[in-house]
Amino acid sequence: MAEVALKALSGGLLVLVFAALSKILKPERFAGVFSAAPSVALGSLAVTLVFSGTKDLTAIGSGMAVGAVAFVVYCVATAPLVRRFGAWQGSAGALLIWATVAAAGYAVVLS
Numbered sequence: 208m209a210e211v212a213l214k215a216l217s218g219g220l221l222v223l224v225f226a227a228l229s230k231i232l233k234p235e236r237f238a239g240v241f242s243a244a245p246s247v248a249l250g251s252l253a254v255t256l257v258f259s260g261t262k263d264l265t266a267i268g269s270g271m272a273v274g275a276v277a278f279v280v281y282c283v284a285t286a287p288l289v290r291r292f293g294a295w296q297g298s299a300g301a302l303l304i305w306a307t308v309a310a311a312g313y314a315v316v317l318s
Contacts, residue, residue, distance in 0.1 A: 210258050217250030273312035281305035 255263050284304045289297030
């Protein structure tokens, strides 16, 4: 329970740091890019390092990388699929593509 609470706290603090940084940078639209996912990922890695040491960092980092690649593929696939098939079918198709890429990535990472 303490590990989960520390991950939430560190992720939140890093969101604040990245938000302050994005206010300094121009244009301010970088706030969304730098705030959420990188902050939570860094917070999670820091807490994992404290609680588990370096042995789990490789696995967690690999999982984050696979998830990021799958998300990018999902984003690229969604717009054309929604345009062609409509919101429900296009979104479902993109989600299926995401699941396939993520599963394939995790299979590669785990092997």
